[in-house]
Amino acid sequence: MVNVGILGATGMVGQRFIQLLADHPDFEVTALTASSRSAGKKYEDAVTWHLETKIPDAVKDTVVVNTDPREVKDVEIVFSALPSQNAAKVEPKFAEAGMKVASNASAMRMEPDVPLVVPEVNPEHLDLIETQQKRRGWDGFIVTNPNCSTIALVMTLKPLYDQFNIKRVYVSTMQAVSGAGYNGVPSMAIVDNLVPFIGEEEEKMESETLHLLGDFDGETVNNANFGVSASCHRVAVLDGHTEAVFIEMDDDFDLDEVKGSLTNFKGLPQKLNLYSAPEDPVVIREEDNRPQPRMDRMAGNGMAVSVGRLRRDEVYSNSLKYVLVGHNTIRGAAGASILNAELINEIL
Numbered sequence: 001m002v003n004v005g006i007l008g009a010t011g012m013v014g015q016r017f018i019q020l021l022a023d024h025p026d027f028e029v030t031a032l033t034a035s036s037r038s039a040g041k042k043y044e045d046a047v048t049w050h051l052e053t054k055i056p057d058a059v060k061d062t063v064v065v066n067t068d069p070r071e072v073k074d075v076e077i078v079f080s081a082l083p084s085q086n087a088a089k090v091e092p093k094f095a096e097a098g099m100k101v102a103s104n105a106s107a108m109r110m111e112p113d114v115p116l117v118v119p120e121v122n123p124e125h126l127d128l129i130e131t132q133q134k135r136r137g138w139d140g141f142i143v144t145n146p147n148c149s150t151i152a153l154v155m156t157l158k159p160l161y162d163q164f165n166i167k168r169v170y171v172s173t174m175q176a177v178s179g180a181g182y183n184g185v186p187s188m189a190i191v192d193n194l195v196p197f198i199g200e201e202e203e204k205m206e207s208e209t210l211h212l213l214g215d216f217d218g219e220t221v222n223n224a225n226f227g228v229s230a231s232c233h234r235v236a237v238l239d240g241h242t243e244a245v246f247i248e249m250d251d252d253f254d255l256d257e258v259k260g261s262l263t264n265f266k267g268l269p270q271k272l273n274l275y276s277a278p279e280d281p282v283v284i285r286e287e288d289n290r291p292q293p294r295m296d297r298m299a300g301n302g303m304a305v306s307v308g309r310l311r312r313d314e315v316y317s318n319s320l321k322y323v324l325v326g327h328n329t330i331r332g333a334a335g336a337s338i339l340n341a342e343l344i345n346e347i348l
């Protein structure tokens with residue numbers, strides 16, 4: 001077993017880490033950190049638990065420590081669920097102290113020597129770790145996963161990008177409230193309502209998508225060369241982000257081939273049979289009224305993306321559209337970091 005720690009263990013995403021790691025065959029949670037408000041308390045006293053399953057017995061009595069590498073002993077991997085501003089300050093300290101940091105926070109994602117990885121999409125970007133360690137003189141390293149909406153989008157774009165010439169993508173999101181954290185969106189703002197703005201979300205979707213699909217030339221990642229335009233919205237759903245995706249290709253295409261490439265898509269996690277890898281990263285729904293967040297967010301234990309309403313665009317040539325649903329705090333957050341760590345543990 002590999003000893004792992006969770007940074008920001010009391011938050012929404014931290015709790016998902018605890019839940020998903022409870023029965024993990026290779027990772028054992030031995031350290032939990034949070035702010036000084038929680039440090040020194042037993043986990044069950046420090047946390048306001050929001051998930052449907054119980055707090056796992058194994059961590060109930062674990063004493064939460066400050067998010068400081070000097071207080072985290074004998075741990076090989078730390079999963080970071082810290083607010084971005086804190087992540088920027090402390091993740092490098094954990095890497096400097098020799099730990100492998102699998103971060104869910106946005107702080108370091110676009111650093112040129114920090115891999116931003118979805119294991120089914122761009123595992124080869126992990127080779128940047130060597131550059132990072134040399135450049136920064138670290139024994140450990142930082143690997144990041146993308147934004148929750150980006151992950152779901154890019155998992156569907158990858159098979160299409162490999163087979164067709166994508167010219168431009170428009171995406172309109174309908175994002176669950178859990179993406180903003182428990183206290184992120186007041187109930188008065190969201191019940192009977194929709195909020196048509198999520199700070200920095202559109203910029204992240206537009207930049208991270210092209211970076212993830214970029215070529216790694218051995219030294220640097222050269223972004224993919226097509227247009228992505230996003231519009232992001234908060235809706236009254238607890239978990240599960242829905243996205244309406246519109247794609248224009250350079251050339252005409254066969255819709256059955258598009259469907260085949262999504263259905264048959266497999267990546268390295270599937271080949272390596274990693275513990276958290278869904279058998280099918282993309283699940284196609286044929287019903288007119290699917291995917292829906294409540295019905296489809298748990299596809300592949302929350303690690304698969306469901307795609308439905310796949311159709312040719314009858315207005316614009318060489319164009320298609322579909323709707324997707326992905327679980328934002330599992331595939332879009334904690335599950336994504338855990339899959340990154342499983343891959344690292346297997347291949348490095």
Ligand SMILES: NC(=O)C1=CN([C@@H]2O[C@H](COP(=O)(O)OP(=O)(O)OC[C@H]3O[C@@H](n4cnc5c(N)ncnc54)[C@H](OP(=O)(O)O)[C@@H]3O)[C@@H](O)[C@H]2O)C=CC1
Pocket residue numbers: 007008009010011012013014033034035036037038039067080081082083084086087104105106145146147148149178179180181182328329332333
């Ligand atoms: N990949 C993705 O798309 C997603 C990413 N996220 C990202 O994950 C991260 C966590 O989000 P979420 O769980 O919603 O946030 P929460 O606010 O729910 O939790 C934050 C956690 O960080 C701790 N913390 C807060 N301030 C400090 C500090 N100064 N020093 C040390 N620890 C601190 C909190 O501890 P305490 O309880 O003691 O205050 C808590 O454990 C964010 O970066 C967020 O953007 C979130 C959702 C999806």
Ligand SMILES: N[C@@H](CC(=O)OP(=O)(O)O)C(=O)O
Pocket residue numbers: 084104105106146147148175176178179180198201204328
């Ligand atoms: N902004 C996302 C969640 C999030 O925290 O994203 P990021 O990891 O890019 O900061 C949402 O609200 O649904």
